[in-house]
Each structure stands twice: as structure tokens, then as C-alpha cells.
Amino acid sequence: VIQLYGPLNFFGTYYRLIQQAFVDMENMLDLLDIKPDVQDSPFAKDLVINNGMIEFDNVCFHYQNERQILKNVSFSILPGQTLAIVGPSGAGKSTIVRLLFRFYDVQSGSIKIDGTDISVVTQNSLRRSIGVVPQDTVLFNKNILYNIRYGRVTATDREVENAARTAEMHDRINTFPEGYKTIVGERGLKLSGGEKQRVAIARTLLKAPAIVLLDEATSALDTHTERQIQSALQTVCDGRTTLIVAHRLSTISHADVIIVLKDGEVVERGSHDELLTKTDGVYASMWKQQSTSYTNADKPTTISD
Numbered sequence: 001v002i003q004l005y006g007p008l009n010f011f012g013t014y015y016r017l018i019q020q021a022f023v024d025m026e027n028m029l030d031l032l033d034i035k036p037d038v039q040d041s042p043f044a045k046d047l048v049i050n051n052g053m054i055e056f057d058n059v060c061f062h063y064q065n066e067r068q069i070l071k072n073v074s075f076s077i078l079p080g081q082t083l084a085i086v087g088p089s090g091a092g093k094s095t096i097v098r099l100l101f102r103f104y105d106v107q108s109g110s111i112k113i114d115g116t117d118i119s120v121v122t123q124n125s126l127r128r129s130i131g132v133v134p135q136d137t138v139l140f141n142k143n144i145l146y147n148i149r150y151g152r153v154t155a156t157d158r159e160v161e162n163a164a165r166t167a168e169m170h171d172r173i174n175t176f177p178e179g180y181k182t183i184v185g186e187r188g189l190k191l192s193g194g195e196k197q198r199v200a201i202a203r204t205l206l207k208a209p210a211i212v213l214l215d216e217a218t219s220a221l222d223t224h225t226e227r228q229i230q231s232a233l234q235t236v237c238d239g240r241t242t243l244i245v246a247h248r249l250s251t252i253s254h255a256d257v258i259i260v261l262k263d264g265e266v267v268e269r270g271s272h273d274e275l276l277t278k279t280d281g282v283y284a285s286m287w288k289q290q291s292t293s294y295t296n297a298d299k300p301t302t303i304s305d
């Protein structure tokens, strides 16, 4: 217990500073993993986003000296386009996301947004510009109105309601005992996985960021819910630069570019159709494996498993 509480206290101040970002990042990050040594440079300016172009240029990264995690990773996402990262568990997919959020600095290479290196801008402005739809959304023990408004605290009730409509959550909320005033979370009405994801989508719609990060849930929702959520997700990604950490290939065949990450290296890249033409490629074999498990079990399996 002491060992667990020690680091939590130690990181307490830092935690509060980036609390907003954490609620966004949730399961994507482990609080105790975060080093407090990423600091704004004294000359840091706010990030100004015009188009939302993301560029990783020869990024090398390790958490500990002896173990290289990312090796010369390069890719770019054009404004408004969608890039999906797939690859086996431990390949470094979440690490890429953490670096884009600048929870760590790269050891070499660079990460740029609209041509500006993210290491020279304020962390606040960087994280403000990125919306996250995480694997599992954390809810506050407050009403659903508050929970959605969290995406932009200045949003009016009408704006919250509109976001809920677009996320296809509004009708559902109206069936709750006290509508938008219904308390949710651990001590209130429990929401299903799909509903929580819709809350995250509505929050992101309110935040209206130029860049969206989508961390696909490892455990699949049922096929019906999955299909419904896909259309809401599509809306939130529309016109925004989107990075998807994917666990199921079926959900990313529309991506403009797919990169296959293996042991920290980009081993394949291209559109879904392009990657399928390399019949002995990693992607093609993952696709074959997933398609087989679909027909066998009629439910999606995860790539990592």
C-alpha cells in the first residue's frame, strides 16, 4: 500500500496540472508511468493550428536506455485525413500516442503539427488541440449533462444536447429517470460500454479539436452496437485529422493510410486495398486471420490476442 501511495503523492501536483488531459487520456496512459520532467521551455508559445497536419520524422524513443521502443518511425497525416496504426501487442502503438501528447520527449527525430515541433509549444495548448475518444470513458459521479459538458465547460445546455444528438445519445438520455439531470457513474446510473463511448464522442464534438485520437476498445462491443457507434465515430472524425490505434481491422478499412507497426518499426504502409495485395504481408495475414475468426465465431477478435 505504501509503495502504491508514495508515487501517487509524489506526482500529485503534476497530476492536478494535467488532470484535464488525463481524463481525456484515461486508460491510454498509466499515471505512474508519467515522468514529470517534460517541461515547457521558457520561450514556449501556444500551438497555433491551421490545418492539423501531423508529421513523425525518424522518431526514436526508449523508456529505458537499454530497450529501444520506437525505431525511426516516420509518417505523416494530411489535414483531415485518417491514419490507423495496427500491429501486435507491445509494438509501440500507444507509445506513439503518448509522444504525440508529449507525455515524453523523443530521443531523436521530431514530431510536428502544422510544421511546428511539439517540443517548443506549451503542453496545455497542445493538449487542448487534441480530442481523445478513449477505450473506456471515465464518468464523474454527476449528472449526464455535466459529464458531456466536460468536453467544453462553457457550452450551453442546448449545445450539450446537440452534441448528444449527433452522438446518437439524446434519445437514450430522455429515457433516463431524470433525463439530462440523471446522475451517472459508479454511484449513479451505470452506462453500458457503448453509451460511455457516446459520451466521449459528444464531449469531443463539444471540444471541436482539429485533431482526434481514437483508441479503439480491445474488447469488442456487440456487432450491432459496434456498427451504430461507427457512424457516430465517423461524424466526430469528419474533417479532422484522425489517428486511430486499431485493434480490429474491420473498423479501419476506410482509413486513408494504415501503418503496420512491429517491434517499434513501420513494416508496411498503404491503404487497406494496397496492403491486401501483398499477399504474404503482415497486414494481409492479419486480415485473413480475422476474417476466418469472424466467420467461425461471428464475433470480432482483437489483433493483439
Ligand code: ATP
Binding pocket: 033, 063, 064, 069, 087, 088, 089, 090, 091, 092, 093, 094, 095, 096, 304
Ligand atoms: P497494446 O496493443 O498491447 O496496447 P502497444 O503496441 O500499444 O501494445 P505500447 O504500450 O506502446 O505497445 O508498449 C510498447 C513497449 O513499451 C512494450 O514492450 C511495453 O512493455 C513498453 N513500455 C510501455 N510503457 C512503458 C514504460 N512506462 N516504461 C517502460 N517500458 C514501457
